Amino acid sequence: MEYEPVIGLEVHVQLNTATKAFCGCANVFGVRENTNICPVCLGLPGALPVLNALVLKSAVKVALAFNCSIRDYIKFDRKNYFYPDLPKNFQISQFDKPLSERGFLDIENNGIKKRVGITRVHMEEDAGKLIHSESEPFSYVDYNRAGTPLLEIVSEPELFSPEEAYAYLTDLKMILRYLDVSDCDMEKGSLRCDANISLKPKGEKKLGVKTELKNMNSFKAVKAGLSFEIRRQTECLEGGEKIVQETRLWDEKKEQTFSMRSKEEAHDYRYFPEPDLPPFSFAQKEIEEIRASLPELPQARLKRFMDSFGFLEKEASVLISDKDLADFFEACLKVLPLHKKIANWLIGPISAELNNRNVSICALGLTSERLVRLISLVENGTVSNLVAKDVLFQMLETSKDPDVIISEKNLSQVSDTDELKKMIEEVVAANKKSVDDYLAGKENALMYLVGQVMRLSQGKANPKMLRDLIAARLKQ
Ligand SMILES: [Zn+2]
Structure with a gap:
């Protein structure tokens, strides 16, 4: 029998607001343990939570960007459970009346476009953090993270392969980055993903028993964890x-999933309305104001880049895939209206370097002014394209202006006819056979001779002049 996987994803994203969700503590990382806390996020007696208005605004932005409807009656609930990192013994979350529901995200995998349903986007708070000591027989707890604002974005079980899950996560993260509501750094835990996965016989409508995968700290790990789980469930x-409904942890080193606990159900948490935060609703006008404040989102930017600049979808996709890269492109374009040339640099050598270093363009040490200057130097014939690539890498290494590097290393293009002629004579004398071939009608021989002079000039010869000069010399 052939089985089909059915996957649903739950993404938790930490919002980048200045303060926590329900108190005035700073929403920061990396400060000393248990110093960024207050009676509210510790749940001390008498403390009352107050919803951070910017958390709500960011949440509505995200909900609208994922095409969700904002509910007209919204409330918070307490999700009750005991765990040492949860000082109040409950998490403020949203259960049956969440902020928003029924949205979608359009994704593309292997050239195939598809719409994936978003079940809901809701607000909640994060718990603290347990730190397990290897040398001591106890664990530490740090409550600094308690009360950090989170959004939970839940997809419908409409993803049918690990690759589709990967594409979904990539597009989801891209939108969140465009909205600038989170740094989406999985390594820091500001974006976390749990995956529900089940198998069913091919063609069958009814879903099989699912397992929930946790502890995957990169999109690659999500893909690997799901692939492993498909193999494991198939073998079972x-x-x-029978598949047991349970929560399983992905072990990055062993590349396997391990059973953690049997899967809890909603009723286990004894959800009930949070009495300290009254239900609320939005006026339509307020929602429309937030909608109007949304930035241009990736799909719209893709379309604009294709329509205004005549880019192919493939080219425009690279540019818009990272908001910083797309902004950089537009910053260059303001100074130098050569969209095709700028795009070639960004899509080619610069994107390759970003991938190599695994950084965003902001961290590359390149300014739009310097790139524009470099392109201008190619355009006015000061350097060849080939040499310019080398200059680019030196710009990244040294943070110097392209003019400085070109003059220091004497990289200017040789456009001096006498100098070029001297080199041509040298090459012609040393390549009698190619000269004869050319005279016998083999056009390719000319390109070979051009290449030889280019080599002699260390890539600095002006290629157009060179070609004309060699052709003229051979006709003699
Ligand atoms: Zn606090």
Whole structure:
């Protein structure tokens, strides 16, 4: 029997507001343990939470960007459970009347476009953090993270392969980055993803028993965890075993998932309305104001880049895939209206370097002014394209202006006819056979001779002049 996987994703994203969700503590990382806390986020007696208005605004932005409807009756609930990192013994979350529901995200995987349903986007708070000591028989707890604002974005079980899940996460993160509501750094834990996965016989409508995967700290890990789980569940089913509904942890080193606990159900948490935060609703006008404040989102920017600049979808996709890169492109364009040339640099050598270093363009040490200057130097014939690439890498290494590097290393293009002629004579004398070939009608021989002079000039010869001069010399 052939099985089909069915995958749903739950993404938690930490909002980048200045303060926590329900108190005035700073929303920061990396400060001394248990110093960024107050009676509210510790749940001390008498403390009352107050919703951070910017958390709500960011949440509505995200909900609208994922095409969700904002509910007209919204409330918070307490999700009750005991764990040492949860000082109040409950988490403020949203249960049956969440902020928003029924949205979608359009994704593309292997050239195939598809719409994935978003079940809901809701607000909640984060818990503290347990720090397990390897040398001591106890654990530490740091409550600094308690009360940090989170959004939970839940997809419908409409993803049918690990690759689709990967594409969904990539596009989701891109939108969140455009909205500038989170740094989306998975390594820091500001973006976390849990995956529900089940198998069903091919063509069957009814979903199988699902497992929930946790502890995947990169999109690659999500893909690997899901692939492992598909193999594991397939083997179970083929061996006549039943799948157990449970939560499983992905072990990055062993590349396996391990059972953690049986999966809890909603009723286990004894959800009830949070009495300290009254239900509320929005006026339509308020929602429309937030909608009007949304920045241009990736799909709209893609379309604009294709329509205004005539880029192919493939080219425009690279540019818009990172908001910083797209902004950089537009900053260059303001100074130098050569969109095709600028795009070639950004899509080619610069994107390759960003991938190599695994950084965003902001961290590359390149300014739009310097790139524009470099392109201008190619345009006015000061350097060849080939040499310019080398200059670019030196610009990244040294943070110097392109003019400085070109003059220091004497990289200017040789456009002096006498100098070029001297080199041509040298090459012609040393390549009698190619000269004869050319005279016998082999056009390719000319390109070979051009290449030889180019080599002699260390890539600095002006290629157009060179070609004309060699052709003229051979005709003699
Ligand atoms: Zn606090």
